Amino acid sequence: xxxxxxxxxxTAAVVAALALSAxxxxxxxxxxxxxxPAAAQVPAETRVDIPLSAAQTLADAQKIxxxxxxxxxxxxxxxxxxxxxxxxxxxxxxxxxLNDFDDRYGTQPQVVAAVVVMPTEDAKExxxxxxxxxxxxxxxxxxVASPADSAKIDAMVxxxxxxxxxxxxAVAPLAEPLPTWKPNTADIQIKRFGADKIFISQYYNxxxxxxxxxxxxxxxxxxxEVNAWSWEPALQSGIRDGCNLxxxxxxxxxxxxNWDWEVLVIGNSGIGPVASNVGAYADYNDLSDQCxxxxxxxxxxxxxxxPVRSNGQQDVMxxxxxxxxxxDFGGISGLIQPVNGTSCVLTPWLSxxxxxxLTNSANSPRYTLSTDRAWSAPTRCWISSNFGDDxxxxxxxxx
Numbered sequence: 001x002x003x004x005x006x007x008x009x010x011t012a013a014v015v016a017a018l019a020l021s022a023x024x025x026x027x028x029x030x031x032x033x034x035x036x037p038a039a040a041q042v043p044a045e046t047r048v049d050i051p052l053s054a055a056q057t058l059a060d061a062q063k064i065x066x067x068x069x070x071x072x073x074x075x076x077x078x079x080x081x082x083x084x085x086x087x088x089x090x091x092x093x094x095x096x097x098l099n100d101f102d103d104r105y106g107t108q109p110q111v112v113a114a115v116v117v118m119p120t121e122d123a124k125e126x127x128x129x130x131x132x133x134x135x136x137x138x139x140x141x142x143x144v145a146s147p148a149d150s151a152k153i154d155a156m157v158x159x160x161x162x163x164x165x166x167x168x169x170a171v172a173p174l175a176e177p178l179p180t181w182k183p184n185t186a187d188i189q190i191k192r193f194g195a196d197k198i199f200i201s202q203y204y205n206x207x208x209x210x211x212x213x214x215x216x217x218x219x220x221x222x223x224x225e226v227n228a229w230s231w232e233p234a235l236q237s238g239i240r241d242g243c244n245l246x247x248x249x250x251x252x253x254x255x256x257x258n259w260d261w262e263v264l265v266i267g268n269s270g271i272g273p274v275a276s277n278v279g280a281y282a283d284y285n286d287l288s289d290q291c292x293x294x295x296x297x298x299x300x301x302x303x304x305x306x307p308v309r310s311n312g313q314q315d316v317m318x319x320x321x322x323x324x325x326x327x328d329f330g331g332i333s334g335l336i337q338p339v340n341g342t343s344c345v346l347t348p349w350l351s352x353x354x355x356x357x358l359t360n361s362a363n364s365p366r367y368t369l370s371t372d373r374a375w376s377a378p379t380r381c382w383i384s385s386n387f388g389d390d391x392x393x394x395x396x397x398x399x
Contacts, residue, residue: 042358043287046123047351049076049113053135058086060140061111062094067136070116073258077109078276081148084262084319085115085282091197091323097260100321104156105264106149120350127349157266157315160187160203177387181216181338182366186384188226188334189399190254190377193321198254198378200226200296200320202368204336208312211387213303220338220361221352223283224318225297228252229331229371235292243291253330253378256286256294259322263298265306266315277305281352296320301341301352332377337365368392 050067061075074085082105086097101109114136118126126132183204193199202224206212216222230251234244249256263280279301289295298318300306306314339357347355368384369375369392375382381399382392 042120042347042350043285043354044120045117046120046349046354047073047115047117047284048123048126048349049115049351051113051135052111052138054138054142055144056111056138056140057143058094058098058109058111060138060143061114062086062088063139064114064136067114067116070118072114073117074115075109075111076113076115077111079107079110079145079148081105081153081275082107082109082262082264083275083278083280084109084260086111086260087258090258090260091321092260101262104152104319105262106152107146110143110145120354124347124349132349153264153266156264157203157317160317161205161315177210179215180211180387181213181220181222181363182211182387183336184211184385184387186334186336186366186368186388187381188368188384189381189395190226190332190379191381191399192324192378196324198228198322198324200254200322202226202298202318202334202336204316206314208308208314212308213306213314216304216338217340217361217363218304219341220363221279221299221301221341221356222303222336222338223297223299223356224336225283225295225334226320227331227333227371228254228256228294228296228325228327228377229333230292230294230325230327231330232292232327238291240287240289240291245291248291249294250325251327252292252294252325253327254294254296254322255325256296256322257284259296259320261298261321262319263300264317264319266309266317274305274307278302279352281356283353283356285353294325296322299339299352299356301344301356329376329378331371332369332375332380333371334368335365336368337361338363 052061058075065072072088074087076085077083086109092100098108184207185205187203189201191199204224232251235248235251238244261282263275265275265278281299283297283299286295306316308314338361340359340361341356343358344352344355367388369382379399381395384392
């Protein structure tokens with residue numbers, strides 16, 4: 001792959017001067033955090049994972065279409081190396097998804113729960129009455145997924161790591177960086193996937209010396225997001241539920257609902273049995289978002305437990321396949337931000353997408369791309385290195 005700096009660094013003196021100015025100077029911009037601490041953000045409904053009595057293939061699990069009269073909206077899978085969800089009304093059929101999953105990871109999803117949406121009060125009653133421990137009878141034989149294909153995973157990670165290594169700033173920092181939770185490198189890819197899908201992949205790397213997830217506050221998780229902005233004139237003002245168009249969620253080039261997603265957790269040998277421990281979730285809660293923005297985000301409740309490789313580094317990859325929106329193109333931006341999980345302890349019946357971030361985090365976000373750059377997608381791929389303080393590198397080919 002050929003990659004060049006979208007905006008070349010001129011001299012060490014110029015970079016040094018910029019480093020002294022307000023940071024992060026290159027890849028950031030006005031904060032576009034997904035959530036502000038506010039009780040009003042607790043929704044009327046929440047997503048609930050209903051466990052299956054035995055792990056299932058997706059083909060068998062999808063025979064369960066409703067639970068207690070509530071339609072199933074997704075199936076959650078937890079393999080040793082990969083965790084995620086398949087959306088019932090998402091962009092792919094079961095057969096298409098299984099084929100893509102096998103191509104990408106060399107295995108099949110191991111479904112452990114069906115996801116339904118219910119009123120928040122019903123979710124609370126279900127939790128407090130201990131109904132949450134009641135599983136749904138499996139529709140097929142118990143299924144144990146084969147390990148992911150290590151060769152495929154290694155090749156996928158090596159490609160992203162190579163891109164990250166090539167992007168590291170040649171200019172030495174002014175001082176030894178302080179310990180941080182922020183990943184030093186982010187590699188973001190937004191691509192058209194067939195005629196009606198958008199594929200968004202985020203890869204993050206921590207160097208293991210100054211940067212590691214263990215530096216994050218114990219009660220914080222984080223959410224990694226890519227924002228799709230619509231240029232539709234009627235949507236340039238307002239916040240959700242006050243938008244001028246009723247179908248505002250359908251306008252940006254990628255829809256923020258009914259998407260399939262996976263989190264790939266990378267251990268010392270390339271893959272490891274820790275994926276379900278990180279508390280991965282799709283962040284569908286967009287109650288405070290602007291009318292012209294769809295924020296597609298995946299969160300980790302406990303990123304502190306991400307494995308450490310033998311060289312001290314950490315890596316994680318988030319993949320989203322979203323339905324295409326009405327716009328052919330749109331603006332883009334992105335960041336990875338800490339979100340406090342205190343409310344999840346106080347309201348454990350809420351899904352992570354609804355309870356994370358309702359209380360303040362003392363940590364600051366790490367930007368991957370500013371709206372000020374006026375980049376558009378799809379297709380667009382870039383690398384943000386040096387904790388977001390370097391210019392992002394735009395893929396010229398191979399995206």
